[in-house]
Amino acid sequence: MKTRVPFKEGLIEEVSGKWVLKGCRCKQCGQIMHPCREVCLNCLGRDMEKVHLSEQGKLYSFTIVHMPSEHFNPPYAIGWIEIPEGIRIFSQIRGWQEHPLEIGMDMELTIEKLWDEGEQEVTGYTFRPSVRR
């Protein structure tokens, strides 16, 4: 079995067996940031606290890409997901063939393989349309 490595340090973390999206909040001005910074880029405050970001959001915009990129073969979907904290997360979107995308639709965070790199499985966050159960 391939080893899973995070796509970048500090974007997601495992909390009691479950992967979550990592962010931080400035205690001075309340600005939420992803990825985290040492210093608040909004007010330059230095008191930042770690937060776990929402796993649900709304699709702000999306596109189906028909050109190859470094790691993805076309067609693939990408988009901005607006989370309740008030920021937009740029993400690969999965499950778009089964559930046609629409601006404003509910999306949910999933942690999955982004691409293979030799014996390693590069893992990161993606979003999928929420399926009402």
Added chain:
Amino acid sequence: MREVAIIGVGSTVFGKLPERLPYELGAEAAWAAVRDAGITPKDVQFAYCSNLYGGMVIGQAVLGEIGIAGIELTNIENACAGGATALRKAWWDIASGLYNMGIVIGVESMTTSPIAGKLIPPAKGDITGELGMNMVARFALLQRRYMDIFNVSLEHIAKVSVKNHHNGCLNPYSQYKKEFTIEEIISSRPICEPITLLQCCPATDGAAAVVLASRDLAKRYTNKPVIIAASVLKSGDYAFRWEDITFSDMTYQCANDAYEMAGLGPEDVDVCELHDAFAVNELQHYVELGFCERGEEVRLIEDGVTELGGKLPVNTSGGLLAKGHPVSATGVAQIVELVWQLRGQAGKRQVDHAKVCLAHVIGGEVAGLESGAVAVHILKR
């Protein structure tokens, strides 16, 4: 602060020119601008050369070809705003009194660059780039939301491309001289939905140059100096402060500052060259540059206001869509077109009685920022 005039302009024909090296293109444009100004190479006291993919000290190679050496020479990179950035720096060097005459060159050879035949790649380590973002996708995301939230159709957006390709047919310097229909634009190959191939600017080789002088010195060379009434350059703000991706805050702020500096308003603009890297951008920029209220931009294109013969012709050169987009040359080439308009030398594209012109470029992708850089220049006669 002194007034600064443009006294000479020059350009190569734009196109796919793989047999020509970047410095050769640059030298052709620079020499054309020197001749147009009626100066000799020895009169040039300083230079800025904008380039992205041509390698080190390209400005020295360009000017070395035409007898300009041993002066203060700075090479500049600022993505699609590189040419306009070079102009801004040269403007200040004369306005401040440091020098009296200088030359600005923008040059790009995409077909001989390391990324020939590919999309402009994101910077190494850029998070969004690694996750599959690219230049077209960035604007496809804008266009998807713009169409859905503001009820704008693909036909409206394609009409921008129809208009600019028509203008390109009238411009001997244009890469594409071919008319397209709305249907042809919409049914061309999808790149990033809903953007199709003919809604995108092409990859282009070319160069453009302008000679600047203090207004006093300019009188010696021309009785038709074009004055730089405003020159403003800004980098993009953080995306977490960017409320709506369908409205470029940085273009809006840059244009406002430029109008204030010129003591003019959007109602004074007779001709505009703006950054139509993708057809949708032109509609968006009508609003941000103050040409109309939000929601009225579709009317500007539908009613022919921004066509040649309309009240405010936009991208008379063919724009990036048809004339082409040699990245670092674009900002300078826009100025060349507008100077021709102000002098009455724009041939079949001539706008009658043009007195005030505006040039706008924006570009460069960085994760976490709205965009890299934006520049607005206002020229008047």
